[in-house]
Amino acid sequence: MSLPPGFLDELRSRSSLSQVVGRKVMWDARKSNQGKGDMWAPCPFHHEKTASFHVDDRKGFYYCFGCHAKGDAISFVRETENVSFMEAVEILARETGMTMPARDPKAQEKADKRTQLADVMEQAVQFFRLQLKTGAAAPARDYLAGRGLDVAACDRWEIGFAADAWQAMWDHLRGKSVAEELILGCGLAKPSTKGGKPYDTFRNRIMFPIRDARGRCIAFGGRAMDPNDNAKYLNSPETELFDKGRSLYNHGPARTAAGKGQPLIVAEGYMDVIALAEGGFGASVAPLGTAVTENQLQLLWRISPEPIIALDGDKAGLRAAMRLIDLALPLLEAGQSLRFALMPEGQDPDDLIRSEGAPAVQKLLDQAIPMVKLLWQRETEGKTFDSPERKAALDKALREKIKLIRDPSIRSHYGQEIKDLRWQLFRARPQSGRKTPWKQPQNAPTPGAKSSLLAAAGEGAEEHLREAVILAAIIATPEIAAEFERGLEDLSCADPDHAALRDMILRHAIDAPTTLRAEIDANLGPAPLEKLHGLRHVAITPCLRKPGDVEMAQMTVAEELAKLQARRGLSAEIADAAEDLTGVADEAVTWRLAQAAEARNRATRSQQEDTTEYETGENGARINRDERTAFDALLDKISYSKPGR
Incomplete structure (x- = not known):
């Protein structure tokens, strides 16, 4: 063949x-x-x-x-x-993705039509460039000058003009003896539906040649001069030369510039690319009137492993970025990703570089964010997560996106990054509008009280002590961390070391409990753990004296979290009551305080269930039923063993 x-x-x-x-x-x-x-x-x-x-x-x-x-x-x-x-x-x-040509024994004898088409396209480039210098193109030249492009820049980019005539290009090429089927095959003209001569595809437009990676002109993009034209930008139709989804504007020069170390920038349109390249960012390309396709994404990665997507700072630009994320996730490989430089709202790269210069663009490129951050922004921006259901919906949406990543290593790193971002969003922080707890005047403390551990720890002594026990218990038995994830997130941890240990538990113990100690040592060093275990109330915690006792650790953590929650609830009720007492007092205030105090008292008592059955004696005391039964049996045995029985 x-x-x-x-x-x-x-x-x-x-x-x-x-x-x-x-x-x-x-x-x-x-x-x-x-x-x-x-x-x-x-x-x-x-x-x-x-x-x-x-x-x-x-x-x-x-x-x-x-x-x-x-x-x-x-x-x-x-x-x-x-x-x-x-x-x-x-x-x-x-x-x-190319289709093999049909078997044709005469294929070798046929002329290479693609080569002929490319020759015709070069003739069209020269014709359009000459038309830009005519009197009819004066408004087009004024427009280009207003966009910062002088004659030299127009020559560098081979910008031309299509006259406002129906057969200007057709007549020119036919006058050069170009075959009709070649003109139509290039997409430069369209057949008439009324039986007349074919008419030009581009009329009254500024023309931008589109070249492939080898430098051949394969298509044109035309910018309408008539503000009432329905199509502001018009590309050549797809031909044997031109596949819109597999081509990039400025492909060849951008590849050369990227090879010299310049960052590869992906903008939206021709003028953005020209403005960036003229401003010193030569490795700039643009898709051709459509969203970036999978084939174009592969072309970009062949030029640079991490292109920067510089889209317009409006809703349409942001939507395009989000669509690109969904396209790119399954295709990610180690060292192959995308970064996003979002333009200021209402501006595109052309606007920014003309108004503020190249340094402003460079600053945005330096601040380009990785794809995972924009994915997180899409799922969280403008939303409130004030209920378990909303948080669960967020988790589900993010899990579904991460599942699209085929590479297991990248999928794992994305999961860890999302977990870190989730922690930053949901971490315990002071709630706006929370009332300051009311404080009852106290008598002066005795010297003995001043030297106690509780006094030394300050106002948050009780919370500090209980948080230390919780952290120590989970670090000793990290497999229970997932069960208490929500409670850990709510810990305030005024002590910086406690806060650091809490963060390490949330980031590592949930998914990989066996690595928790190693991660703590690697990231925090031995000091925070030594300080934690050196506290006397931590050292006497039962679950730490029995390492590996999961049930004991679960009961300890559950009990301490319940006590913290009850104490905070009582403080909040006291604060509310103190404010209400400034008005007309009623029985509701007393009832609320009583309920909160009772809840605190119940939590303060040990939550381990006492399954012992009791009976009430004649004097009102409670007697263990099993002990009472055993005692009665012993008395019967003694009485039967007496002489005469």
């Missing part, structure tokens, strides 16, 4: 040689430069330990300085997979 040369050129253009080779080799990180497409590895064709096998991803060729093997993606697949030329082509075509 013969293949048209244009097909193989397109196949090589779409294939990433470094990705094809990367399946067979381990890259040398010290010698390789992924941003420049300059990759080195031990040769897969002969045994060696040094990295003498070189891949030039931009040119699409490999060469081994040891065994002198060389070739392109097709030859590499042939050699490593032991397949024929056509089988190698079919493998690469499937990977790049």
Whole structure:
């Protein structure tokens, strides 16, 4: 089977040689430069330990300085997979989404139509550029000047103008003896539905040539000069040359600039890209009138492992960013992600660079946020999580998004990052509007009371002591942490060391309890734990004297959390009552205080259930029923053993 040369050129253009080779080799990180497409590895064709096998991803060729093997993606697949030329082509075509041409014995005899189409497109570029210099294009030149583009800039970007005429391009190309089917095949004209001459696709528009990675003009983008035109921007229709979802504006120059170390920036439109490039950000590209597609995303990652998405600072721009996140999540790989630089509201990169200059853009690029932060922002911004149901809905939504990530390592890191962000959102913090607890005047403390542990700890002594017991019990038995996650989140922890230990428990003990101690030592050092275990009331905690007793630890933590909650509830009721007493007092205040005090008293008593059954004696005292039964049996035995019985 013969293949048209244009097909193989397109196949090589779409294939990433470094990705094809990367399946067979381990890259040398010290010698390789992924941003420049300059990759080195031990040769897969002969045994060696040094990295003498070189891949030039931009040119699409490999060469081994040891065994002198060389070739392109097709030859590499042939050699490593032991397949024929056509089988190698079919493998690469499937990977790049290209359809193999139908078998045609006369294919070799046919002219390469793609090459002919590319030649016609170059003629169109020159025609549009000449039209920009005519008198009819004066408003277009004024518009471009108002956008900061002088004559030299227009020449650099090959900007042109399509006259407000029905057959200007058609007549020009036909006058050059260009075949009608080629003009129509380029998308430069459309057939008339009334039986007349075909008419030009672009009329009264500023024209931007769209070139592929190899520099061939494959399409045009036209900006309407008529404000009443329904289509402000119009792209060429899809042709044999142009696949909108697989092309990027400024692809070739951006790849070169990114190879020299510039950050790859993805903007929305032609003018954004031109403004960024003119301002010094040469590695700028744009999708072509649609949201970024999966194929375009793969093209971006072939240029740079972490492109920066610079979208307009309006709702439409933010929605586009969110759609891109959903597209990118399943495709993430180690070292391959996205960052987002959100423009100020109502501005695009072109506006920003013209109003505030390149430093303002650079500042936004430096502050670009990772994808996980924007994912979190989407699920939480403008929402209130004041109920368990709303928090559960947030958790569910985030879990569903994280499940889309195929790479298990990245999925794990996303889960940990989301957990950290969740903790920052729900962590205990003073509630606005909370009333200051009422304080009853106290008599002066005695010298003995002043030296006690409770007095030394200050006003929050009781909470401090109970929090210490809770933290120590869970650190000793981390497998119970998940059961008490909500209670841990509510701990205020005025002591910085206690707060740090609480955070480590919430971040690590829930999912990986066995690693908790190692994480604490690695992140906090030994001091906070030594300080915690050095407290006398912690040292005498029953569950710490019986390490590994899960049931005892559960009862200890549950009891201490209940006591803390009851104490805080009583303080809140006292504060409310103190405020109410400034008005007309009634029995409701007394009842509320009594209920709160009773709740505190119940919690203060041990919550371990006493399953013993009691009877009331003649004097009103309670007697253990089992002990009473055993005592009666003993008396009967004694009485039966007496003489005469």
